[in-house]
Amino acid sequence: MPEYSTIKIKRRRVGSAGAPSSLKNGELAFNEINDVLYYGSGENGAGDATNIIPIGGREYYTISYDINTPESLVGGEDVNYFTVPFNLNVVAWTLLATVTGSVLLDIQTCDYDNYPNMVSICNGNKPFITNDIKNRDLDVLDWEEYLQKDNILIIKALSAENIDRVTVLLKCERV
Numbered sequence: 001m002p003e004y005s006t007i008k009i010k011r012r013r014v015g016s017a018g019a020p021s022s023l024k025n026g027e028l029a030f031n032e033i034n035d036v037l038y039y040g041s042g043e044n045g046a047g048d049a050t051n052i053i054p055i056g057g058r059e060y061y062t063i064s065y066d067i068n069t070p071e072s073l074v075g076g077e078d079v080n081y082f083t084v085p086f087n088l089n090v091v092a093w094t095l096l097a098t099v100t101g102s103v104l105l106d107i108q109t110c111d112y113d114n115y116p117n118m119v120s121i122c123n124g125n126k127p128f129i130t131n132d133i134k135n136r137d138l139d140v141l142d143w144e145e146y147l148q149k150d151n152i153l154i155i156k157a158l159s160a161e162n163i164d165r166v167t168v169l170l171k172c173e174r175v
Contacts, residue, residue: 009037019052034058061088063170067105067155082153084109088172090145093127094136096169101162104128107170109153118154121145129163147172 010020010029017033023040024047030037037056040049065082090107097103105127108118120126121144129135147153155168 019054023049023052025049030057034060059174060091061086061172061174063088063153063168063172065155065168065170066165067157067168068165080154084147084149084151084153087149087175088147089175090121090140090143090147090170090172092136092138092140092171094169094171095127095129095134096167097129097133097163097165099162099164100131100133101160102128102130103160103163103166104158105166105168106156106158107153107168108156109147109151111148111151115152118152121147126158127168129166146175 010023010027012020012029012031012033015033017031017036019031019036019038020029023029023038025040025043027040027049028037029040029052035058036054038052039055040051041053042050044050063082065080067080093107095103095105106120107122107127108120110116110118123142123144125137125140125142127135127137157166
């Protein structure tokens with residue numbers, strides 16, 4: 001009868017996302033909060049890993065995008081374009097301003113061949129701030145959230161009141 005070995009992996013079931021504070025060289029740990037597998041790399045002479053690196057599971061990427069929103073630009077000139085670096089699914093958005101006001105944005109994309117025919121990914125649920133300095137949506141399942149690598153992305157101001165600049169953070173999962 002063959003012998004079998006059981007390999008156990010350290011895991012975090014409660015608490016915060018992120019890497020464990022320590023691992024042994026070659027040891028694995030899985031964080032069930034953010035679904036990422038970590039590996040202890042390198043060795044400090046006492047068997048402890050000198051680096052803890054993510055090697056599998058979900059990988060998140062944040063697109064940080066500053067947009068000027070003065071009324072002169074609303075519905076007019078586009079400020080910046082962004083090239084999508086990986087295949088991504090948008091999972092959440094956050095808007096941050098430095099002054100209280102209101103802003104309505106649209107997020108549009110297209111591939112290189114179809115430029116300049118940009119298409120909204122928001123399905124009518126556009127990012128906004130209303131009489132505040134911040135807003136976010138942590139569940140954008142109603143969007144066309146898939147962004148293909150090398151597609152062109154733009155964020156446009158559709159309306160703005162008292163907010164001249166807003167930072168858009170798109171939390172994406174790499175797929």
